Amino acid sequence: MPSIMPIHRTRLQTMRGARRAARDVVIFDVPEGVDAVIAKLDFSFVERTNPTLYNRFPDKLLPDLARRLYQLGLGLHGEADWKEFDILRQAFATHYPEVAR
Numbered sequence: 001m002p003s004i005m006p007i008h009r010t011r012l013q014t015m016r017g018a019r020r021a022a023r024d025v026v027i028f029d030v031p032e033g034v035d036a037v038i039a040k041l042d043f044s045f046v047e048r049t050n051p052t053l054y055n056r057f058p059d060k061l062l063p064d065l066a067r068r069l070y071q072l073g074l075g076l077h078g079e080a081d082w083k084e085f086d087i088l089r090q091a092f093a094t095h096y097p098e099v100a101r
Contacts (some may be wrong), residue, residue, distance in 0.1 A: 012038065012046070012088065031095035037087060045081035049074045 036050060049069060068076065077085075093100035 012043070029095075031092060034091045035096075037091040041084050041087065043084070045077055045084055047073065047075075048077050048081060051076045 022080075054062065054065065089099050
């Protein structure tokens with residue numbers, strides 16, 4: 001999954017899960033309309049891992065890595081995760097041009 005920095009996953013989770021008044025104390029530069037977008041997403045991608053991180057991982061060790069990731073509940077990003085990520089990217093792109101495609 002390409003980076004949407006400076007929007008870190010922890011920040012996104014805070015934006016989604018914290019009460020608005022508490023969130024606004026620590027995160028104060030949320031672009032207009034982003035709250036509505038975030039509220040519609042399920043954020044399951046934060047519980048999964050990006051398969052591109054393992055492109056250079058030794059092929060011989062990949063099956064064991066995949067097994068261990070799934071044992072820990074860290075599945076790989078699927079198509080729905082990429083779509084959700086693109087929705088977030090579009091929501092932030094006008095405020096943070098560096099995340100636009």
